[in-house]
Amino acid sequence: MNTLNAILLLTLVTYPSFAEVTRQDNLKIHGFASQAYVHTSANNFFGDSEDGSLDFTELGINTSYQLSPRLRVAGQLLSRRAGELYTGSPWLDYALADINLLSTTENQFGIYLGRIKNPIGLYNETRDVAHTRQGVFAPQVIYFDKVRNLLMSADGFHLYSNHFLSSGNILIRIGAGYPLPDKNVEYAFMGQNWQGKLDRGKLGLFGRIMYEHDGGRWVFALSGTTLELDFNRGEQDAIPFPAGAGLSSGTIDIDYTTLSSQYNAEKWQFTTEVAFEHVSYNNISAAFDQAGFDSIGYYGQLDYKFNSNRQAFIRYEEFQLNRDDWNGKKAARESLATSLFLSGFGINQPPSPARNNYSKAWVFGGHWDIKPNLRLRAEYHFIEGTAILSQRENTVPLTEKFWNMFAMSVSYRF
Amino acid sequence: MGKLFKTYILTLCIFFAPDVVTAQILIANPQIPTSELSRNNIRAIFAMRTPHWPDGTPIQVFVFEDENQTHISFCKHILGMFPYQLRRIWDRQVFSGTGVAPITVKSAQEMTEKISDTPGAIGYIELEHLTDSVTQIGSES
Numbered sequence: 168m169n170t171l172n173a174i175l176l177l178t179l180v181t182y183p184s185f186a187e188v189t190r191q192d193n194l195k196i197h198g199f200a201s202q203a204y205v206h207t208s209a210n211n212f213f214g215d216s217e218d219g220s221l222d223f224t225e226l227g228i229n230t231s232y233q234l235s236p237r238l239r240v241a242g243q244l245l246s247r248r249a250g251e252l253y254t255g256s257p258w259l260d261y262a263l264a265d266i267n268l269l270s271t272t273e274n275q276f277g278i279y280l281g282r283i284k285n286p287i288g289l290y291n292e293t294r295d296v297a298h299t300r301q302g303v304f305a306p307q308v309i310y311f312d313k314v315r316n317l318l319m320s321a322d323g324f325h326l327y328s329n330h331f332l333s334s335g336n337i338l339i340r341i342g343a344g345y346p347l348p349d350k351n352v353e354y355a356f357m358g359q360n361w362q363g364k365l366d367r368g369k370l371g372l373f374g375r376i377m378y379e380h381d382g383g384r385w386v387f388a389l390s391g392t393t394l395e396l397d398f399n400r401g402e403q404d405a406i407p408f409p410a411g412a413g414l415s416s417g418t419i420d421i422d423y424t425t426l427s428s429q430y431n432a433e434k435w436q437f438t439t440e441v442a443f444e445h446v447s448y449n450n451i452s453a454a455f456d457q458a459g460f461d462s463i464g465y466y467g468q469l470d471y472k473f474n475s476n477r478q479a480f481i482r483y484e485e486f487q488l489n490r491d492d493w494n495g496k497k498a499a500r501e502s503l504a505t506s507l508f509l510s511g512f513g514i515n516q517p518p519s520p521a522r523n524n525y526s527k528a529w530v531f532g533g534h535w536d537i538k539p540n541l542r543l544r545a546e547y548h549f550i551e552g553t554a555i556l557s558q559r560e561n562t563v564p565l566t567e568k569f570w571n572m573f574a575m576s577v578s579y580r581f
Numbered sequence: 582m583g584k585l586f587k588t589y590i591l592t593l594c595i596f597f598a599p600d601v602v603t604a605q606i607l608i609a610n611p612q613i614p615t616s617e618l619s620r621n622n623i624r625a626i627f628a629m630r631t632p633h634w635p636d637g638t639p640i641q642v643f644v645f646e647d648e649n650q651t652h653i654s655f656c657k658h659i660l661g662m663f664p665y666q667l668r669r670i671w672d673r674q675v676f677s678g679t680g681v682a683p684i685t686v687k688s689a690q691e692m693t694e695k696i697s698d699t700p701g702a703i704g705y706i707e708l709e710h711l712t713d714s715v716t717q718i719g720s721e722s
Contacts, residue, residue, distance in 0.1 A: 192639075192641055195682070197676070197682075199676075227676075229675070229678065231675070231678065231681050233639070233681075236632070236637065239681075241679075242678065261677065261678045262678075263678050263679075265680075267632060270631070270633045271635070272618075272631055273621075273622075275630060275632075279678075283678075284677045284679075292673055292676070292677035292679070293672055293673050293676045293677055296676045298672065299669070299673070331621050331625040331630070332621070333619070333621055336625070336630075382624050382660060382661050382662040382666070383662060431663065431665075431666055432663075433663055475647070475648055539647060
């Protein structure tokens with residue numbers, strides 16, 4: 168009886184701390200909230216930014232629960248309001264099971280199953296979390312917000328294989344999944360909202376190999392993605408030329424390769440990434456099938472930490488839609504010829520100017536952590552070209568070639 | 582002359598002494614099956630990339646806040662990293678669902694208590710706060 172009492176007493180005394188520890192250990196909840204102010208000298212970026220816009224709001228909450236030593240589940244709900252591109256309706260950002268198959272102190276091997284964020288470059292997986300990206304916006308020349316959902320996550324599986332060697336760490340991810348295209352993708356790759364719809368096509372493939380030298384002093388990564396989307400035409404899309412566009416159902420193939428490197432020192436950080444995109448159109452129409460392109464986007468960013476809560480950066484970023492037609496001169500000539508040709512049939516299709524095929528920008532900015540969880544950011548962009556703009560928010564003939572942007576954001580996370 | 586010289590040397594020593602006068606040490610729950618870890622292992626553990634001890638016990642990692650001086654010194658001297666690098670790794674895991682962040686404690690007392698109460702726990706403190714309830718873990722670089 169005494170023994171039983173002692174056990175009971177011991178249990179009662181230790182339970183609260185035991186329960187607290189177990190609860191803390193197995194269930195984790197985190198979240199973030201961010202509000203931005205965007206003001207552009209011309210053109211619309213995330214809302215009517217010419218008049219100053221507050222149309223960029225991000226909210227997220229996630230949870231991770233360790234069901235057993237080898238099995239963990241995690242999920243995140245996201246609400247994202249970004250001008251005309253995203254309305255803020257809640258979206259299941261990821262929902263996955265993490266099954267650890269092999270675990271030693273030097274090697275980890277396992278599988279993620281479910282909706283998984285794609286490991287593209289250094290930042291894709293966390294680009295919606297204001298605290299974790301390089302500025303108010305992720306560099307648009309690689310992390311396009313106008314086609315965000317296409318590359319953001321996919322439904323499928325990823326294998327992970329992580330190796331901790333004495334010289335550094337090798338982190339490998341390989342997976343397959345169905346991408347999640349939306350109307351923004353249609354605007355970006357097909358120029359407008361067609362009656363038909365872009366659907367996930369074949370299973371896409373994703374992979375990244377990352378090497379972290381000396382605890383991450385140097386980080387190098389190579390990521391690759393290959394996707395195929397199905398375009399299913401609507402009846403109106405099929406009306407033959409010149410009364411309609413005469414589209415057939417077909418596919419769009421997209422390959423996206425990214426090279427990344429980063430140097431991390433106590434005060435300085437230098438990051439550079441380059442992305443090569445290959446897009447080809449198959450059987451949609453003669454005009455589309457000729458419109459395939461090989462683009463390049465790259466940036467270099469230098470960060471300086473004044474102290475643990477104040478930081479400044481300078482970045483140059485550039486995107487060229489066609490590597491064989493730098494600054495889009497040839498494309499502009501062809502577009503003008505097409506426009507003249509169509510006008511002969513009484514069709515008014517304004518020519519697409521050269522500026523729509525590239526974007527070059529210098530960005531100066533910084534952040535101040537008012538509290539460890541509360542970050543204020545501000546930055547100024549000097550931009551030439553309009554390729555990062557969405558045609559969902561802008562009428563191309565009315566856009567300006569040279570434009571500036573001021574952006575500020577306040578972000579909280581827990 | 583001799584005395585003055587000694588004083589001079591002593592002053593120089595104090596002035597240029599490395600800031601390891603107070604040393605950070607790795608501590609763990611006494612039941613963990615390891616008494617020494619390589620720098621590589623320690624980095625992987627504190628990056629939350631090694632979920633288990635060799636005997637299969639889940640690893641529970643405890644840290645101080647990013648701004649904490651002991652945390653900063655621990656990152657620099659034991660891990661050979663900077664606090665922002667660890668934070669970046671944890672954030673990538675937490676906000677993509679591919680992993681978790683460690684548990685944050687506020688004081689050395691809380692650190693030693695949590696570690697002695699939690700199976701598989703590991704953390705760090707200043708040497709002067711070492712108690713009998715936790716085990717010191719050696720680190721080899």
